[in-house]
Amino acid sequence: MFGTTMYAPGDVRHETVAEPIIEKPTDALIKLSASCICGSDLWPYRGANPITKPLRMGHEYCGVVVEVGAAVKTVKPGQFVVGSFVISDNICPHCRRGFQSSCEQREFMTGAQAQYARVPLADGTLLATEKPPAEDLIPSLLAVSDVLGTGWYAADAARVQPGSTVVVVGDGAVGLMGVLAAKQLGAARIIAMSRHKARQDLALDYGATDIVAERGDAGVARIKELTDRIGADSVLECVGTDESMKQALQVARPGSMIGYVGVPHGIQFDGASLFFTQVGMLGGPAPVRRFLPHLMELVLSRKINPGRVFDLALPLADVAEGYRAMDERRAIKTLLQV
Amino acid sequence: MFGTTMYAPGDVRHETVAEPIIEKPTDALIKLSASCICGSDLWPYRGANPITKPLRMGHEYCGVVVEVGAAVKTVKPGQFVVGSFVISDNICPHCRRGFQSSCEQREFMTGAQAQYARVPLADGTLLATEKPPAEDLIPSLLAVSDVLGTGWYAADAARVQPGSTVVVVGDGAVGLMGVLAAKQLGAARIIAMSRHKARQDLALDYGATDIVAERGDAGVARIKELTDRIGADSVLECVGTDESMKQALQVARPGSMIGYVGVPHGIQFDGASLFFTQVGMLGGPAPVRRFLPHLMELVLSRKINPGRVFDLALPLADVAEGYRAMDERRAIKTLLQV
Numbered sequence: 001m002f003g004t005t006m007y008a009p010g011d012v013r014h015e016t017v018a019e020p021i022i023e024k025p026t027d028a029l030i031k032l033s034a035s036c037i038c039g040s041d042l043w044p045y046r047g048a049n050p051i052t053k054p055l056r057m058g059h060e061y062c063g064v065v066v067e068v069g070a071a072v073k074t075v076k077p078g079q080f081v082v083g084s085f086v087i088s089d090n091i092c093p094h095c096r097r098g099f100q101s102s103c104e105q106r107e108f109m110t111g112a113q114a115q116y117a118r119v120p121l122a123d124g125t126l127l128a129t130e131k132p133p134a135e136d137l138i139p140s141l142l143a144v145s146d147v148l149g150t151g152w153y154a155a156d157a158a159r160v161q162p163g164s165t166v167v168v169v170g171d172g173a174v175g176l177m178g179v180l181a182a183k184q185l186g187a188a189r190i191i192a193m194s195r196h197k198a199r200q201d202l203a204l205d206y207g208a209t210d211i212v213a214e215r216g217d218a219g220v221a222r223i224k225e226l227t228d229r230i231g232a233d234s235v236l237e238c239v240g241t242d243e244s245m246k247q248a249l250q251v252a253r254p255g256s257m258i259g260y261v262g263v264p265h266g267i268q269f270d271g272a273s274l275f276f277t278q279v280g281m282l283g284g285p286a287p288v289r290r291f292l293p294h295l296m297e298l299v300l301s302r303k304i305n306p307g308r309v310f311d312l313a314l315p316l317a318d319v320a321e322g323y324r325a326m327d328e329r330r331a332i333k334t335l336l337q338v
Numbered sequence: 339m340f341g342t343t344m345y346a347p348g349d350v351r352h353e354t355v356a357e358p359i360i361e362k363p364t365d366a367l368i369k370l371s372a373s374c375i376c377g378s379d380l381w382p383y384r385g386a387n388p389i390t391k392p393l394r395m396g397h398e399y400c401g402v403v404v405e406v407g408a409a410v411k412t413v414k415p416g417q418f419v420v421g422s423f424v425i426s427d428n429i430c431p432h433c434r435r436g437f438q439s440s441c442e443q444r445e446f447m448t449g450a451q452a453q454y455a456r457v458p459l460a461d462g463t464l465l466a467t468e469k470p471p472a473e474d475l476i477p478s479l480l481a482v483s484d485v486l487g488t489g490w491y492a493a494d495a496a497r498v499q500p501g502s503t504v505v506v507v508g509d510g511a512v513g514l515m516g517v518l519a520a521k522q523l524g525a526a527r528i529i530a531m532s533r534h535k536a537r538q539d540l541a542l543d544y545g546a547t548d549i550v551a552e553r554g555d556a557g558v559a560r561i562k563e564l565t566d567r568i569g570a571d572s573v574l575e576c577v578g579t580d581e582s583m584k585q586a587l588q589v590a591r592p593g594s595m596i597g598y599v600g601v602p603h604g605i606q607f608d609g610a611s612l613f614f615t616q617v618g619m620l621g622g623p624a625p626v627r628r629f630l631p632h633l634m635e636l637v638l639s640r641k642i643n644p645g646r647v648f649d650l651a652l653p654l655a656d657v658a659e660g661y662r663a664m665d666e667r668r669a670i671k672t673l674l675q676v
Binding site: 093094097098099101102157228229230233245253254255257260263264265266267268269270271272274275276277278279280281282283284285287 | 431432435436437439440495566567568571583591592593595598601602603604605606607608609610612613614615616617618619620621622623625
């Protein structure tokens with residue numbers, strides 16, 4: 001079958017790879033209905049993470065079960081499933097407390113930019129729909145797997161509540177999903193930081209009430225102005241750089257929470273500064289499995305349309321172009337047709 | 339009148355100082371019923387904070403109003419009052435959101451290890467009792483002003499809830515108040531880290547269910563053992579050193595919150611580590627004003643007895659010995675009779 005391998009920064013190849021097989025009785029094999037490229041795939045693509053061996057890429061997925069291991073009980077061949085990008089058993093103490101992304105058996109999904117994929121711990125990771133979904137819902141169901149689930153977790157960790165004032169730092173796909181999540185959770189004011197027209201427009205469509213194009217001190221000043229100098233109740237940090245985290249810290253009011261989901265690269269916090277500015281923080285890989293039932297239901301009932309975040313669709317064979325388009329910010333997020 | 343001045347590390351003097359006067363129409367003057375020494379007073383005493391000019395010491399207080407400025411409306415001469423160690427107007431946006439310790443007009447109280455003290459922004463900082471309290475309640479009412487309010491905030495920031503498993507790092511007065519707060523908030527399991535018999539006993543009296551005397555890796559291992567390897571739902575960090583914060587981080591389960599109230603000295607957090615361990619954090623100076631009504635009521639109705647944390651009472655004239663006793667850990671907390 002065909003899959004995707006990253007050999008070095010900038011070197012992503014569509015190539016023949018071994019078909020996955022059931023390795024453990026808790027595994028499932030799925031035929032991908034669609035796959036996609038994640039903003040976090042750009043870290044190694046850009047050389048920010050070392051590549052010590054060829055990487056089988058892809059951790060966002062939905063599709064049809066083709067085979068299950070002997071121990072799998074909750075999904076069966078023929079069912080359409082969505083799963084979290086974090087593999088979890090969904091029964092360990094951390095899973096039971098809603099933090100499946102810190103499961104005692106945590107693994108990160110790989111190899112899903114392909115025709116078929118192996119999903120470990122299928123019972124704890126996957127959720128099946130009652131019937132096969134309409135074709136046009138596939139992009140949105142795919143989005144649930146990571147990008148929507150991650151934006152949702154950012155809003156949840158930042159404790160967005162009805163009436164909240166929210167700032168979203170980062171206009172990538174996760175940031176846009178953060179806007180959608182904040183809207184769904186009842187935020188009254190959603191300020192999206194973005195300098196790109198297409199992303200600004202999508203943010204507004206998803207529920208942003210204000211766009212701030214400025215960055216740095218000017219961005220902070222603008223947000224203080226928009227919030228009567230108070231700052232935000234909740235800040236969603238959806239990038240992971242030192243610069244973006246500083247933005248987040250500077251627009252958060254005392255007693256607020258920053259939900260941070262951009263994988264931190266080179267970020268250090270000074271204890272005394274955090275103390276005296278009195279900003280709360282909770283981040284990490286999103287426990288998408290906690291949100292799967294609710295988010296799949298929102299998609300299936302057509303209450304939300306996260307799939308619009310895919311503004312480029314390419315055949316799997318053109319995956320390299322998909323990476324380039326995202327790297328050059330020509331595309332927000334690339335869907336791969338398999 | 340007599341007051342307390344710190345001239346240099348280790349050099350605290352009981353001496354004649356100018357009587358405070360009404361400087362602004364929002365001020366009140368109080369005659370202290372009692373004062374005390376705070377663990378945070380030991381930072382400069384031990385040379386951890388620079389002393390650039392003589393410091394008028396004391397920020398915990400309760401007493402009787404003797405004079406108020408023309409603008410003061412809610413307290414009047416003759417009333418018994420308790421106030422927060424953080425001066426606040428209680429009407430700014432941060433105050434209205436319950437973070438009076440980040441008030442737009444925030445000041446920190448000073449000069450309360452004395453016979454009289456000036457309290458700025460009296461309306462936003464003080465709360466009067468309906469009638470003069472019984473003499474034996476004075477220590478507990480004094481405790482509300484900072485040490486209890488701070489322990490309470492640690493538990494609140496760490497989101498202690500009915501049934502929670504809580505670890506308290508630090509067996510100083512604040513840590514012991516954190517135990518009391520966790521108990522009041524319904525925690526099912528309260529693990530106090532302490533190596534000192536007297537403090538262990540008081541922790542148990544205040545509601546601790548377990549004592550862990552080990553520190554470092556051994557302490558972490560013991561807590562993991564006590565919590566079925568899960569870690570705590572809430573951790574109260576009541577010290578402020580790099581070592582104590584590391585303890586807190588290592589015993590916190592994924593998705594938990596650390597409420598940190600020890601003023602951080604030399605603490606840095608690594609973003610990526612915090613991200614992948616998925617521990618939440620909220621700290622800062624305690625917004626005691628938010629908790630004043632509830633905590634004063636708990637004391638006045640004799641439901642709690644935080645005043646037991648004072649295990650040494652000295653005349654104000656012996657303040658220097660009070661500092662020495664706390665510095666040498668001969669006393670948990672020194673009450674000063676004025």
